[in-house]
Amino acid sequence: RFRATELVRRDVLVVSTGCGSAACGTAGFLIPEMALDTAGPGLREVCEAIGIPPILHLGACVDNSRILTIVSAMAQEGGLSDEIGGMPAVGIAPEWMSEKALAIGCYFAASGVPVIFGGESPVGASKQVTHLMTEVWLERFRGALHFEPDPEKILELALTYIDGAREDLNLRKYEPGKFGGERVLMDMAARRGIEKAAKPHIGIY
Incomplete structure (x- = not known):
């Protein structure tokens, strides 16, 4: 818990899997509202803007390749590297x-x-x-x-x-206020409402 708390407090978005996710969930880090109390100002702004918790659960320990997928997206979509x-x-x-x-x-x-x-x-x-x-x-x-x-x-x-x-x-x-726009912190009920209203995937014909 010490490491997770300190990383989040210092504006580091954490992604976790396996036993680590269980510990983070027990500590309450996997709900969006936790960002209000624990995240540093930069991470909190991001979490509020898109309604995510400061720690994201990505599955079992054998699902760690998903983390590399995220890092790949950081490089490619962010235009940072190849x-x-x-x-x-x-x-x-x-x-x-x-x-x-x-x-x-x-x-x-x-x-x-x-x-x-x-x-x-x-x-x-x-x-x-x-x-x-x-x-x-x-x-x-x-x-x-x-x-x-x-x-x-x-x-x-x-x-x-x-x-x-x-x-x-x-x-x-x-930089405070530099990247944030209108921010709405969405709880799980609000996100489920959006998912329910979305049109179902009808496949390809």
Whole structure:
């Protein structure tokens, strides 16, 4: 909860899957109203404008490829880059529990997204492997694998990656009122009303 609270407070939109989503839901982060109480001013403006919570649930832990789809959209639709590497995005697995998480982290890193695992490194005894997963991968793919047991250092490293990527992309800092228009915070009932009023998909003939 500490990491989620601090990231949201510092204007970072969080997307989560699996057990992490369950914890975020229990803490109340998956409802739009939570943005009013927890989000930083920039993130709150976005959440209010389009009626989303500060943390978005994307499915089970095996659905993490959806996160890469979002990062791809950031690069392409935002006109920021022609690749995922270098986007202001970081993967965090604070309490990973199986080798499956390591496999997911590896394909994130290979795709260009740095990943931080909580806890001690299972390969920490090898300086060569650690160097390969951090510095070499970061240079070649713009992604890396880190292991860090300290929650505050995880947060610090994640924000360092995000802020560094934003600076490299020349993204402007948040300016109050610059991007927001008329904002309506929609609750779940209001969104269901819109969905109900929408015309059903009739297929292609």
